[in-house]
Amino acid sequence: xxxxxxxxxxxxGGAARxxxxxxxxxxxxxxxxxxxxxxxxxxxxARVLSVDPxxxxxxxxxxxxxxxxxxxxxxxxxxxxxxxxxxxxxxETRFHGEPVAAVAAESLDAAEEAATLVRVDxxxxxxxxxxxxxxxxxxxxxxxxDLRPGDPLARTNILREHHFGWGDVGSAAADLIxxxxxxxxxxxxxxxxxxxxxxxxxxxxxxxxxxxxxxYWLQREMARLLGMPLARVRVLAPDPGGGFGGKQHAKYEPLxxxxxxxxGRPVRLILTLEETFQAVRRNAATSRIRTGFRRDGTITFRDxxxxxxxxxxxxxxxxxxxxxxxxxxxxxxxxxxxxxxxxILSHTPPSTAFRGFGAPEPxxxxxxxxxxxxxxxxxxxIELRLRNLPRRGESFIPGDTPADGDWAETVRRAARxxxxxxxxxxxxxRGVALGMKSGPTTGHSYATVRLLADGSAVLYSGTxxxxxxxxxxxxxxxxxxxxxxxxxxxxxxxxxxxxxxxxQTSASRSTVLMGNAVLGACRQIQAQVRSMAARVxxxxxxxxxxxRGVVHLPxxxxxxxxxxxxxxxxxxxxIIGNGESRHEVVAGHPLGGLAAFFEFNCTVVEVEVDEGTGxxxxxxxxxxxxxxxxxxxxxxxxxxxxxxxxxxGHTLMEHYIFDESGRIENLGAIDYxxxxxxxxxxxxxxxxxxxxxxxxxxxxxxxxxxxxxxxGPAVVEAVRDAIGVExxxxxxxxxxxxxxxxxxxxxIAAADRSALTGGGA
Amino acid sequence: MDEAGPVEDPALRIVLTVxxxxxxxxxxPQRTLLEALRDDLxxxxxxxCCLVGECGACSVHLDGRIVDSCLVLAVEADGAExxxxxxxxxxxxxxxLQRQFLERGASQCGYCTPGQLMAAxxxxxxxxxxxxxxxxxxxxxxxxxxxxxxxxTDAVLAAAEEIAG
Numbered sequence: 001x002x003x004x005x006x007x008x009x010x011x012x013g014g015a016a017r018x019x020x021x022x023x024x025x026x027x028x029x030x031x032x033x034x035x036x037x038x039x040x041x042x043x044x045x046a047r048v049l050s051v052d053p054x055x056x057x058x059x060x061x062x063x064x065x066x067x068x069x070x071x072x073x074x075x076x077x078x079x080x081x082x083x084x085x086x087x088x089x090x091x092e093t094r095f096h097g098e099p100v101a102a103v104a105a106e107s108l109d110a111a112e113e114a115a116t117l118v119r120v121d122x123x124x125x126x127x128x129x130x131x132x133x134x135x136x137x138x139x140x141x142x143x144x145x146d147l148r149p150g151d152p153l154a155r156t157n158i159l160r161e162h163h164f165g166w167g168d169v170g171s172a173a174a175d176l177i178x179x180x181x182x183x184x185x186x187x188x189x190x191x192x193x194x195x196x197x198x199x200x201x202x203x204x205x206x207x208x209x210x211x212x213x214x215x216y217w218l219q220r221e222m223a224r225l226l227g228m229p230l231a232r233v234r235v236l237a238p239d240p241g242g243g244f245g246g247k248q249h250a251k252y253e254p255l256x257x258x259x260x261x262x263x264g265r266p267v268r269l270i271l272t273l274e275e276t277f278q279a280v281r282r283n284a285a286t287s288r289i290r291t292g293f294r295r296d297g298t299i300t301f302r303d304x305x306x307x308x309x310x311x312x313x314x315x316x317x318x319x320x321x322x323x324x325x326x327x328x329x330x331x332x333x334x335x336x337x338x339x340x341x342x343x344i345l346s347h348t349p350p351s352t353a354f355r356g357f358g359a360p361e362p363x364x365x366x367x368x369x370x371x372x373x374x375x376x377x378x379x380x381x382i383e384l385r386l387r388n389l390p391r392r393g394e395s396f397i398p399g400d401t402p403a404d405g406d407w408a409e410t411v412r413r414a415a416r417x418x419x420x421x422x423x424x425x426x427x428x429x430r431g432v433a434l435g436m437k438s439g440p441t442t443g444h445s446y447a448t449v450r451l452l453a454d455g456s457a458v459l460y461s462g463t464x465x466x467x468x469x470x471x472x473x474x475x476x477x478x479x480x481x482x483x484x485x486x487x488x489x490x491x492x493x494x495x496x497x498x499x500x501x502x503x504q505t506s507a508s509r510s511t512v513l514m515g516n517a518v519l520g521a522c523r524q525i526q527a528q529v530r531s532m533a534a535r536v537x538x539x540x541x542x543x544x545x546x547x548r549g550v551v552h553l554p555x556x557x558x559x560x561x562x563x564x565x566x567x568x569x570x571x572x573x574x575i576i577g578n579g580e581s582r583h584e585v586v587a588g589h590p591l592g593g594l595a596a597f598f599e600f601n602c603t604v605v606e607v608e609v610d611e612g613t614g615x616x617x618x619x620x621x622x623x624x625x626x627x628x629x630x631x632x633x634x635x636x637x638x639x640x641x642x643x644x645x646x647x648x649g650h651t652l653m654e655h656y657i658f659d660e661s662g663r664i665e666n667l668g669a670i671d672y673x674x675x676x677x678x679x680x681x682x683x684x685x686x687x688x689x690x691x692x693x694x695x696x697x698x699x700x701x702x703x704x705x706x707x708x709x710x711x712g713p714a715v716v717e718a719v720r721d722a723i724g725v726e727x728x729x730x731x732x733x734x735x736x737x738x739x740x741x742x743x744x745x746x747x748i749a750a751a752d753r754s755a756l757t758g759g760g761a
Numbered sequence: 762m763d764e765a766g767p768v769e770d771p772a773l774r775i776v777l778t779v780x781x782x783x784x785x786x787x788x789x790p791q792r793t794l795l796e797a798l799r800d801d802l803x804x805x806x807x808x809x810c811c812l813v814g815e816c817g818a819c820s821v822h823l824d825g826r827i828v829d830s831c832l833v834l835a836v837e838a839d840g841a842e843x844x845x846x847x848x849x850x851x852x853x854x855x856x857x858l859q860r861q862f863l864e865r866g867a868s869q870c871g872y873c874t875p876g877q878l879m880a881a882x883x884x885x886x887x888x889x890x891x892x893x894x895x896x897x898x899x900x901x902x903x904x905x906x907x908x909x910x911x912x913x914t915d916a917v918l919a920a921a922e923e924i925a926g
């Protein structure tokens with residue numbers, strides 16, 4: 001019955017998704033629930049002088065107007081890194097969309113009406129929305145220094161400054177030094193399912209529903225905040241309708257929980273898409289880079305200063321900064337590296353995890369520099385990278401996990417698929433870039449599998465399936481090990497009262513870390529089946545091997561389900577297996593632990609630029625990822641292409657636009673564009689390298705982020721190749737490209753004029 | 762002091778046919794078709810996202826036309842035929858489109874899937890043998906952030922093939 005690994009097994013939960021019966025959070029209506037609406041201001045930063053709920057309270061059906069004054073004092077704060085975010089704004093708002101109050105009413109209409117009637121007397125204050133403004137002398141402080149006791153940076157807008165590196169950059173010799181400054185835009189996740197939160201009192205505990213990816217993290221945070229034992233906090237986290245990192249940590253769960261406890265009824269808050277834009281985004285970043293090369297292309301040093309623009313509260317952003325900064329020098333053999341990565345606070349929505357987790361921002365600078373170096377050294381860009389790639393097993397970040405794949409094979413495969421050496425017609429350009437990201441640095445997952453009497457199975461996992469297909473791959477693993485077809489396996493997720501603990505769903509970890517726990521649970525079942533087979537068949541246990549769904553008895557093989565019936569006997573029952581997988585903390589490590597694996601991707605794009613309009617057409621997009629082993633090739637291709645297309649979004653079109661007050665001008669789907677079916681590369685080729693060299697089941701690695709990381713620099717280079725101008729700021733909107741072309745033409749014309757007039761003074 | 766419940770705007774009585782079944786509803790004038798389907802009829806397959814007619818998650822058929830149900834008032838559907846994703850499977854078996862979506866990996870998180878399916882069904886009504894660019898253009902109003910556009914197009918083309926025989 002085995003043979004499930006490496007097959008396009010049908011998506012777990014697929015039938016529910018195509019029939020419209022899948023229950024996402026917004027499809028769940030607890031009986032008697034009140035509808036909540038946030039009260040926000042039309043600017044980023046304002047001193048809140050008073051909040052008067054009286055008119056709102058007169059709206060029929062309104063049951064509660066929660067203000068900061070109504071909350072426990074001091075107002076509780078929360079967050080995954082620093083407990084810096086208040087449940088409602090305290091004293092002043094710090095980003096456009098930060099709520100100063102929330103209304104709960106019998107109907108959404110009543111809540112919306114009442115929210116407009118909450119009278120907020122406030123005084124708008126200047127806001128900082130860029131790195132330069134946040135660091136300017138005399139800039140307003142985003143966070144109250146009292147919140148940062150003992151922090152030498154408390155009187156600045158720098159939340160943290162991280163230093164990484166090795167060797168001596170200062171004394172490294174170089175034949176060529178390439179330097180530049182590159183800007184990455186502020187973009188949002190735009191999961192098609194907006195974020196939603198519900199809470200209901202439950203005896204002496206609470207039930208919280210959330211679109212969250214990390215149900216168990218939320219349970220811990222809410223237990224702390226509410227002073228309840230973990231056992232009294234139940235988190236229900238239905239499969240999110242897209243997460244991409246944006247749904248990792250708490251946003252308004254603490255607010256709805258406190259409201260539900262206050263009114264003694266369920267409270268339901270479903271954000272609008274506009275409110276979701278104000279809830280989650282990726283860091284913007286400015287990266288300054290210097291890289292030294294020898295004439296033969298060997299890198300001698302890399303020096304990077306990355307200013308990540310985070311929001312008004314830390315959320316998990318500073319972790320994206322340290323993790324992204326730590327490995328930002330790239331997948332190269334570098335004798336000396338220096339990285340300074342800073343988290344800069346601003347009056348903007350809190351930035352958080354987003355596919356790539358701090359890696360895409362500096363990668364733009366690193367890979368664009370590699371392309372510039374190739375040009376100036378006269379070395380082919382593919383060849384330049386091959387000369388500097390570490391081999392499998394070679395250490396490239398001293399003290400961390402060595403290179404864990406045949407990365408050169410990935411690069412060569414991409415070059416072949418892109419017909420790298422073929423000439424291009426005029427007006428077209430081609431670019432290559434690599435993407436590398438460290439996988440999880442710590443992890444802890446449990447899984448439980450029950451093999452039922454009829455040979456079907458139920459698998460319990462705290463992973464969140466937000467589209468990456470975790471349900472499917474776990475079912476494939478159990479099918480492989482237990483000899484049960486995937487259509488006879490149910491996967492239960494998303495309920496802390498049902499599934500065992502899992503640290504989180506992030507960093508493309510689940511196939512590897514939860515996968516190993518699933519494998520462990522199946523091994524326990526296999527061990528019990530072995531004893532059972534020994535008893536049923538009167539054979540010495542030592543003579544029996546149970547592997548991949550088959551019981552190998554002396555002289556013959558039987559399927560596991562065949563042993564089960566006689567083994568369980570007339571009372572029936574089941575066999576339960578529990579698995580645990582740990583990726584341990586490493587004391588003293590800058591990130592707390594070693595990379596469990598690396599995601600490695602090579603992307604090549606080919607573009608055509610319309611010089612009249614500045615529009616870029618991506619004609620070909622090749623993405624090759626080293627995945628170790630593709631458990632489900634169809635899902636792997638879906639994740640790889642999806643990541644590539646998301647990368648084209650921030651490369652070509654996506655960015656927040658702020659007005660001077662810090663108000664976001666392009667909230668929502670009309671003014672913030674993401675790729676549609678009309679924006680796709682004409683030819684997308686996604687391929688994988690599979691050497692079975694990953695730490696996950698069957699040699700798998702995580703792979704859902706790699707293909708997003710190098711898209712920006714690959715397109716930047718392809719556009720430069722086409723029009724002769726390198727644009728160092730994303731997104732490459734038609735206007736930006738058109739202006740670059742125009743400036744270039746003016747420069748050429750000026751040079752011509754200057755030549756005609758004899759070279760000037 | 763404690764009123765019985767929220768005071769609603771006066772309800773209007775509408776009769777519409779949803780997935781072949783006649784339904785009578787009392788709706789306030791501002792209620793959208795999306796809300797009526799989801800909240801009054803419990804047809805949760807039609808999804809809510811942008812509410813401004815840009816994302817396509819709420820696509821349904823209204824008298825044979827594809828519409829964003831967030832932009833249609835429920836009262837405008839009085840007397841109309843509405844079909845939703847719940848009406849696609851016939852006799853409990855998946856339609857060719859639904860089956861091809863599954864077989865070709867065209868549904869990842871699945872949140873946009875009902876809208877994609879309704880837009881695809883509309884497209885195949887109008888253009889039974891579409892080209893790849895017909896499909897990409899026909900479904901361009903339906904956003905998929907998981908980015909499985911190629912798989913969706915492949916699924917629609919395969920379903921068209923299957924239906925046409």
